[in-house]
Amino acid sequence: MSEHIVPVKVYLTIFLALMVGTVVTVWAAFFDFPWRLNTIIALTIASVKATLVVLYFMHVRYSARLVWVIVASALFWMGILFALTLSDYFTREWLPL
Amino acid sequence: MTESSVAIDHATSHPALQHHFENMEQQREAGTIGMWVFLVTEIMFFGGMFLAYTLYRSYYPAAFAAASNHLDITLGAINTAVLIVSSFTMALAVYGTQVGRTRMQNICLFLTLVLGLTFLGIKAVEYRSKYEDRLIPGRLIPGREFGPQVAEANDTDPHKLHLRDGASVRQVEMFYWIYFAMTGMHALHMVIGAGLLTVILILSLRGRFSPEYHSPVEISGLYWHFVDIVWIFLFPLLYLLGRHVH
Numbered sequence: 001m002s003e004h005i006v007p008v009k010v011y012l013t014i015f016l017a018l019m020v021g022t023v024v025t026v027w028a029a030f031f032d033f034p035w036r037l038n039t040i041i042a043l044t045i046a047s048v049k050a051t052l053v054v055l056y057f058m059h060v061r062y063s064a065r066l067v068w069v070i071v072a073s074a075l076f077w078m079g080i081l082f083a084l085t086l087s088d089y090f091t092r093e094w095l096p097l
Numbered sequence: 098m099t100e101s102s103v104a105i106d107h108a109t110s111h112p113a114l115q116h117h118f119e120n121m122e123q124q125r126e127a128g129t130i131g132m133w134v135f136l137v138t139e140i141m142f143f144g145g146m147f148l149a150y151t152l153y154r155s156y157y158p159a160a161f162a163a164a165s166n167h168l169d170i171t172l173g174a175i176n177t178a179v180l181i182v183s184s185f186t187m188a189l190a191v192y193g194t195q196v197g198r199t200r201m202q203n204i205c206l207f208l209t210l211v212l213g214l215t216f217l218g219i220k221a222v223e224y225r226s227k228y229e230d231r232l233i234p235g236r237l238i239p240g241r242e243f244g245p246q247v248a249e250a251n252d253t254d255p256h257k258l259h260l261r262d263g264a265s266v267r268q269v270e271m272f273y274w275i276y277f278a279m280t281g282m283h284a285l286h287m288v289i290g291a292g293l294l295t296v297i298l299i300l301s302l303r304g305r306f307s308p309e310y311h312s313p314v315e316i317s318g319l320y321w322h323f324v325d326i327v328w329i330f331l332f333p334l335l336y337l338l339g340r341h342v343h
Binding site for chain 1: 330
């Protein structure tokens with residue numbers, strides 16, 4: 001069987017990292033950082049957590065390249081959705097929303 | 098490969114091998130890829146709602162902060178922990194099937210299901226408190242229109258809305274439309290996931306899975322982890338956005 005079996009220790013490490021990330025994101029939420037840093041910090045922590053889940057819990061790190069391509073294409077398409085839609089709305093200052 | 102040798106291969110192959118696959122490994126990979134393609138459509142589906150959130154949050158930051166602060170951060174954080182643990186137990190269940198440890202596999206599948214139902218129970222408690230504070234948007238509940246009480250300057254009643262910086266009740270209602278749409282759709286996915294897990298658990302208890310054949314468990318795991326990831330983003334965006342403003 002060529003299927004890669006991820007050891008329990010790896011799962012445990014990722015799980016602990018996810019819990020730590022949750023604690024940090026809640027704790028950081030109560031501090032008033034300058035500019036938009038609060039949002040950036042929250043989204044960065046969430047992205048790191050999501051990446052860990054995708055790579056290890058969902059085995060993408062050990063999967064065929066085709067799976068990597070499919071995951072990357074999802075992010076790419078969502079990127080198009082956000083980029084094109086928001087660039088429309090955010091250049092509409094002359095219209096009341 | 099001649100037709101007869103393929104036929105012989107299939108005659109001696111695993112009973113779960115479908116006729117259009119050459120071997121179990123190919124079948125397993127195809128199943129995984131199929132589930133991932135479905136998850137891509139789900140990412141786009143939730144992506145649209147995240148886009149709506151992004152847009153209206155950028156237009157009504159004060160109202161969104163005020164509305165978010167009205168959510169119960171403790172319950173939200175507990176729910177986040179519940180889902181992360183459930184993802185861990187799901188990964189362990191898949192591990193159990195890979196190494197043939199059926200007791201571990203069954204216990205972990207059961208725990209994942211219980212944790213998922215716990216999440217839904219806590220969500221129900223949250224929705225109930227929103228109902229009581231008249232924060233269900235529009236006329237979703239006939240006869241109980243959106244109409245929260247707005248707190249005066251020094252009122253610290255937690256059941257009232259505490260507006261600031263030009264936020265209006267209409268803008269807060271927009272937050273709650275998005276909140277219920279997103280968490281509601283997420284909860285629906287949890288219900289589907291719970292149903293899926295129930296079926297998988299029953300099949301597992303009947304001895305259907307083995308190290309040679311367990312792709313239904315793996316694929317259900319992919320779905321479950323995806324629902325967890327959606328919540329990992331929902332929690333900070335809905336519950337934490339205004340906490341630093343207080």
